[in-house]
Amino acid sequence: MKIAVCVKEVPDAGPSRKMDPATLRMDRSGDRSLNAYDLHAVEQAIRLKEAAGDGEVVLVSMGPSRALESLRKGLAMGADRALLVSDEAAAGSDLVATSRVLAKALEGESPDLVLFGQQATDGDGAVLWAAVAERLRMPVVSQISELEVSGDGLTAKRQTETGYDTIRTSLPAVLAVADSLNEPRYPSLKGIMGAKKKPQDTKGLADIGVDPSQAGEAGSRTTVLGLGEPPSRGDTIKIEDEGDAAQKILDFLMERKLV
Amino acid sequence: MSTLVFLEHHGSAIQKGALGVLSKAAQLDPDTAGVLIGSGVRDLAAQAGQYGAKTVYVADDAGLAAPLPQPRVDVIAALVRDEGFQNVLFGASVLASDIAGGLSARLDAGLNWDMNDLEMRDGQLVGRRSALGDTVRADVGWSAEPRLGLIRAGSFEAAQGGGEASVEDVPVSLEDFSTRAELVDHTQEESSGPSIEDADILVTGGRGLGGPEGFKPLEALAAALGGAVASTRAVVDSGWYPYPTQIGQTGKVVSPKVYIGFGVSGAIQHKVGMQTSQTIISVNTDPNAPIFEFSDLGVVGDLQSIVPQLIELVKARKG
Numbered sequence: 001m002k003i004a005v006c007v008k009e010v011p012d013a014g015p016s017r018k019m020d021p022a023t024l025r026m027d028r029s030g031d032r033s034l035n036a037y038d039l040h041a042v043e044q045a046i047r048l049k050e051a052a053g054d055g056e057v058v059l060v061s062m063g064p065s066r067a068l069e070s071l072r073k074g075l076a077m078g079a080d081r082a083l084l085v086s087d088e089a090a091a092g093s094d095l096v097a098t099s100r101v102l103a104k105a106l107e108g109e110s111p112d113l114v115l116f117g118q119q120a121t122d123g124d125g126a127v128l129w130a131a132v133a134e135r136l137r138m139p140v141v142s143q144i145s146e147l148e149v150s151g152d153g154l155t156a157k158r159q160t161e162t163g164y165d166t167i168r169t170s171l172p173a174v175l176a177v178a179d180s181l182n183e184p185r186y187p188s189l190k191g192i193m194g195a196k197k198k199p200q201d202t203k204g205l206a207d208i209g210v211d212p213s214q215a216g217e218a219g220s221r222t223t224v225l226g227l228g229e230p231p232s233r234g235d236t237i238k239i240e241d242e243g244d245a246a247q248k249i250l251d252f253l254m255e256r257k258l259v
Numbered sequence: 260m261s262t263l264v265f266l267e268h269h270g271s272a273i274q275k276g277a278l279g280v281l282s283k284a285a286q287l288d289p290d291t292a293g294v295l296i297g298s299g300v301r302d303l304a305a306q307a308g309q310y311g312a313k314t315v316y317v318a319d320d321a322g323l324a325a326p327l328p329q330p331r332v333d334v335i336a337a338l339v340r341d342e343g344f345q346n347v348l349f350g351a352s353v354l355a356s357d358i359a360g361g362l363s364a365r366l367d368a369g370l371n372w373d374m375n376d377l378e379m380r381d382g383q384l385v386g387r388r389s390a391l392g393d394t395v396r397a398d399v400g401w402s403a404e405p406r407l408g409l410i411r412a413g414s415f416e417a418a419q420g421g422g423e424a425s426v427e428d429v430p431v432s433l434e435d436f437s438t439r440a441e442l443v444d445h446t447q448e449e450s451s452g453p454s455i456e457d458a459d460i461l462v463t464g465g466r467g468l469g470g471p472e473g474f475k476p477l478e479a480l481a482a483a484l485g486g487a488v489a490s491t492r493a494v495v496d497s498g499w500y501p502y503p504t505q506i507g508q509t510g511k512v513v514s515p516k517v518y519i520g521f522g523v524s525g526a527i528q529h530k531v532g533m534q535t536s537q538t539i540i541s542v543n544t545d546p547n548a549p550i551f552e553f554s555d556l557g558v559v560g561d562l563q564s565i566v567p568q569l570i571e572l573v574k575a576r577k578g
Contacts, residue, residue, distance in 0.1 A: 012546075012547050013546065013547040013548070013549065013551060013552060017391060018391070018395075019390070019391070019395055019397075024397075026391075033547070036524070036545070036547065037526070094369060094370075095360070095363050095364075095369070095370050096363055096364070096367055096368070096369060096370075099360075099363070099364050100364075103364075118526065118528070119526060119527050119528075121547065121549050122391070125356070125360075125370070125372035125373060125409065126356055126372075126527060127356050127357070127359060127360030127363070127370065127372060127409070128360065129357075129360070130328060130356070130357040130358070130359075130360030130361040130364075131360045131361060131363050131364035132364070133329075133361065134329075134332065134360075134361040134362075134364035134365050135364045137434070137436045138436060139329065139436060139437075139439040139440040140328065140329065140357065140361070140440070141440060142353065142356075142357055143353055143509075145496035145497075146496075155443070158353075159353075159492055159495070159496060159509050160326070160352075160353045160354065160509055161269070161352055161353060161508070161509050162269050162445075162447065163445060163446050163447045164445070164446045165326075165442055165444070165445050166442070166443050166444035166445070167327070167440050167441065167442055167443065168440070168441055168443045169439050169440040169441070170439050173439075173440075178492065178493065178496060179466060179493050179524070179526065180466070180492065180493035180494075180495075180496030180497050181496075220369065220402070221367065221368060221369025221370075221401060221402055221403050222369035222370065222371050222399060222400070222401055222402070223399065223400045223401065223402050224397050224398070224399055224400075225385060225397075225398040225399060225400050226397070226398045227395055227396065227397055227398075228395075228396045228397075228398070229395075229396060230389050230394065230395065230396040234555060236551060236552070236553075236554050236555065236556070236557050237555065237556045237557070238551060238554075238556075238557040238558075238559065239556075239557070239558055239559070240558075240559045240560065241542075241558055241559065241560025241561065241564070241565060243564075245542070245558045245560045245565050245568075246565050246566075246568035246569040246571075246572055247568075247572060248556075248558070249519070249540060249542075249556065249558065249565070249569055250569065250572045250573065250576065252540065252555075252556050253517065253538075253540075254576075256538065258460075258516060258517050258538060259484065259573065259576065259577075
């Protein structure tokens with residue numbers, strides 16, 4: 001079984017995470033890592049491959065070329081190789097453009113399963129899998145908390161506003177997994193050492209057959225008109241526990257007469 | 260301008276969120292219609308008229324009984340093509356998000372999500388949303404039609420005052436790949452039990468608790484503070500704590516005076532259920548956890564040591 005996992009490098013949280021006032025895009029120059037929710041999708045892919053006894057797990061991503069560094073975490077966990085679509089002309093892609101680029105990259109891989117995490121930590125709409133499934137003309141199931149794959153089909157359980165659905169579908173399929181599905185493994189030292197040697201391809205838009213006018217801002221259909229201050233809930237006081245965090249929480253509550 | 264609103268329903272009622280979006284859309288655009296998709300849904304059309312729909316399109320088909328997204332993409336895409344709708348709006352939900360995402364790709368139409376307001380500016384539709392954990396407000400637009408939008412739950416009041424809607428049946432033609440997923444079982448979750456909606460202080464446990472035993476200390480802390488214990492979807496999915504305690508998009512929406520999250524990452528799914536809490540305190544070992552972005556006090560630390568200490572301190576203070 002061949003499993004593609006769509007992953008994303010995201011900026012680390014904190015004061016360095018901001019919007020670029022000139023481009024109205026996210027400033028991605030600070031510290032970065034692999035989106036934490038994606039690790040559950042990587043974990044599930046590796047487990048499915050292990051259970052099947054053979055197969056391949058491919059990480060597929062889109063972003064600046066240095067994003068390969070973040071993708072290595074998935075390789076260290078046990079994914080077999082990484083494919084990064086990186087192209088100046090793809091910067092600033094919205095959902096329409098991103099789903100087009102990712103779907104093209106995935107078409108070239110012909111996977112049996114495409115996995116996504118439940119959201120990205122940097123302001124994602126949790127809609128990308130549905131758009132990618134549509135372009136690939138595959139069935140899609142999201143918010144999966146239990147998954148069973150057998151032969152050429154799968155059964156998934158997921159929570160919605162009204163309870164739990166059990167959904168069955170054929171392969172190939174696009175799935176988005178909830179963070180309750182599994183506990184991602186920590187990469188072993190051997191895994192970390194081996195990750196660098198695993199195949200890591202960077203492809204441009206031309207390599208996957210996407211015209212530059214179909215990606216980036218040119219291929220997008222949404223715009224950011226302006227940025228402003230939100231109705232503030234005040235600044236976050238962020239502290240590290242040095243043994244006195246419990247006292248600080250209590251002080252915080254008492255100062256505000258909440259206890 | 261012409262606007263279509265997806266009228267999500269469960270059982271015999273249209274979702275409040277969808278009716279809120281419909282009310283708002285009808286204010287901005289007198290030419291607003293709704294679309295009902297399911298099996299045996301025609302009777303719901305009258306409700307939609309009361310909330311401002313001039314026309315309600317009804318796709319009523321046994322094949323549409325299960326609340327799955329892809330057949331609904333087929334129906335709405337055909338409707339947009341045939342009727343030329345310029346805007347298609349959704350109240351955010353698990354189902355609506357999957358439909359909107361699929362529709363965006365089908366029509367190559369821009370989708371703005373998580374919007375909490377909509378307005379007409381110089382004849383153009385403009386949406387407003389928060390970004391980066393509500394630290395930035397963004398005004399968003401569309402560079403082409405149709406424009407697709409997902410509205411954050413609870414943004415608009417469902418206001419009656421409309422009239423009678425004309426009802427039009429739409430033909431149903433489904434793509435082969437849209438019908439491959441099938442619903443084989445649905446279990447309704449009981450939402451009775453101790454109510455987290457009435458508590459002034461909510462002590463919330465997330466995945467970071469590590470297991471069901473992690474809730475014992477939280478129960479002791481909640482008792483000491485005079486509050487209640489709440490949970491997240493991940494915890495409920497894993498069977499660690501019961502569904503009635505779940506906060507979030509697929510759980511309860513709460514606004515306590517104090518929310519304290521332990522091992523809660525702050526996924527969108529959870530955030531929409533607790534972001535209106537007056538004071539938010541969070542404890543997480545991951546300094547990058549999204550919850551810190553919308554906390555008043557964020558503690559990077561291990562709950563295993565902090566919770567027992569806090570219990571003792573609160574008990575000592577209360578004597």
